[in-house]
Amino acid sequence: MGVSGxxxxxxxxxxxxxxxxxxxxxxxVSFEVSEGEVFGLIGPNGAGKTTTxxxxxxxxxxxxxxxxxxxxxxxxxxxxxxxxxxVQLQQAQLQKRIKVWEAVDLWxxxxxxxxDAARLLEQLGLADSRNAWFMTLSGGQKQRLFIALALINDxxxxxxxxxxxxxxxxxxxxxxDLVRGIRDxxxxxxxxxHLMEEAERLCDRVAxxxxxxxxxxxxxxxxxGRHCPARTVVLxxxxxxxxxxxxxxxxxxxxxxxxxxxxxxxxxxxxVSEVIQCLSENRIxxxxxxxxxxxxxxxxxxxxxxxxxx
Ligand SMILES: Nc1ncnc2c1ncn2[C@@H]1O[C@H](COP(=O)(O)OP(=O)(O)O)[C@@H](O)[C@H]1O
Ligand SMILES: [Mg+2]
Numbered sequence: 001m002g003v004s005g006x007x008x009x010x011x012x013x014x015x016x017x018x019x020x021x022x023x024x025x026x027x028x029v030s031f032e033v034s035e036g037e038v039f040g041l042i043g044p045n046g047a048g049k050t051t052t053x054x055x056x057x058x059x060x061x062x063x064x065x066x067x068x069x070x071x072x073x074x075x076x077x078x079x080x081x082x083x084x085x086x087v088q089l090q091q092a093q094l095q096k097r098i099k100v101w102e103a104v105d106l107w108x109x110x111x112x113x114x115x116d117a118a119r120l121l122e123q124l125g126l127a128d129s130r131n132a133w134f135m136t137l138s139g140g141q142k143q144r145l146f147i148a149l150a151l152i153n154d155x156x157x158x159x160x161x162x163x164x165x166x167x168x169x170x171x172x173x174x175x176x177d178l179v180r181g182i183r184d185x186x187x188x189x190x191x192x193x194h195l196m197e198e199a200e201r202l203c204d205r206v207a208x209x210x211x212x213x214x215x216x217x218x219x220x221x222x223x224x225g226r227h228c229p230a231r232t233v234v235l236x237x238x239x240x241x242x243x244x245x246x247x248x249x250x251x252x253x254x255x256x257x258x259x260x261x262x263x264x265x266x267x268x269x270x271x272v273s274e275v276i277q278c279l280s281e282n283r284i285x286x287x288x289x290x291x292x293x294x295x296x297x298x299x300x301x302x303x304x305x306x307x308x309x310x
Contacts, residue, residue: 007034010188016065018051025051027212038189040203044308048212049192083112086155088146096135111153124148140171158182160191196296215303220296227302228294231271233264236288245282249274
C-alpha cells in the first residue's frame with residue numbers, strides 16, 4: 001500500500017508499440033497494474049499479448065513508449081528487475097532429462113535470494129516427483145514445476161503466459177487454486193489467457209486486446225455491465241395471463257413464447273429480481289426457471305464481432 005492507503009502501482013505501461021518487419025504486434029498499448037492485483041491480458045492468438053508481456057519483463061524492447069516496473073526501467077535496470085520478478089517458462093526451455101529438484105536448484109542459484117525449495121515443491125504438490133525427469137511429468141505437473149521456478153526467488157510480480165493451455169479441466173482447476181494462493185501471499189500477478197472462464201475466475205481486472213490494441217479494460221463484471229447489460233430469464237408456466245404480466249415488467253425488452261416456455265429479456269442488474277417479483281405478486285407457478293447471464297465471452301463477441309476462438 002502507498003502512503004495514501006491506495007494500492008501502489010507496480011507496472012506502468014505507456015504508449016508502447018512493437019513491430020516485427022511489417023507486422024504491427026503491439027500498437028499504442030497503455031495500462032497500469034496495482035500491487036496485489038491479478039491483472040489479465042485476454043485476446044485471441046496473435047493479438048500481441050506475449051509481446052506486450054515480454055516488453056514488461058524486459059525480454060523484448062518496444063520500438064517506442066515507456067515501461068516502469070517496481071519503479072525501475074526493465075531495460076536499464078535489468079538485473080534488479082530480474083531479481084524481483086518471476087517468469088513462467090515455456091515448455092521448450094527445459095531439458096528433457098533434468099530432474100525436478102535439479103531444475104529448482106539451478107533456478108535458485110540464479111538469484112540473490114531464494115525460498116526453501118523443499119517447501120515450495122511440497123506446496124505445489126511436487127514433493128513426490130522431485131527425482132523425476134522433466135520429460136516424464138504430466139502436463140499439470142510440468143505447469144506446476146514452471147510455477148515453482150517462477151516463485152523460487154520469492155518475486156514481487158509473477159508473469160504467467162497461457163498457464164493452463166492444453167490441460168484437462170481438473171488440472172486446470174488445481175492450477176487456478178495455485179494462482180489464487182500466489183495472490184493471497186500478496187504478490188502481483190500479470191497473466192495472459194485466451195480462456196474467458198479462467199479470466200473471470202482469476203482476474204481482478206482484465207484488458208481485452210485485439211490486433212495489438214487494448215479495446216477495453218476493467219473488472220470483469222464492470223465490462224459485462226458496460227457492454228452486455230441485457231439479462232435473460234427462461235421459464236415455463238401454464239398460466240394464461242403470464243405473458244401479459246411479463247410484458248409489464250420494468251426494463252423488459254422482449255418476451256418470446258414457445259408453448260409454455262417463455263424467454264424474457266430485459267436490461268440491468270435488477271431485471272432478474274423484477275421477474276421474480278412479478279411471478280410472486282401474480283402467483284404465477286413455474287415448472288422451470290433459468291437465468292442466462294452474459295459473461296466476458298459475450299463482451300468479447302460484442303466488442304470484436306467474433307468469438308475469441310475463431
Ligand atoms: N519474434 C517474432 N518475429 C516476427 N513476428 C512475431 C514475433 N513474435 C510475434 N510475432 C507476431 O506478432 C504478432 C503478435 O504475437 P504475440 O505477441 O505472440 O501474440 P499473442 O501472444 O497474443 O498470441 C503476431 O502476428 C505474431 O505472428
Ligand atoms: Mg502468446
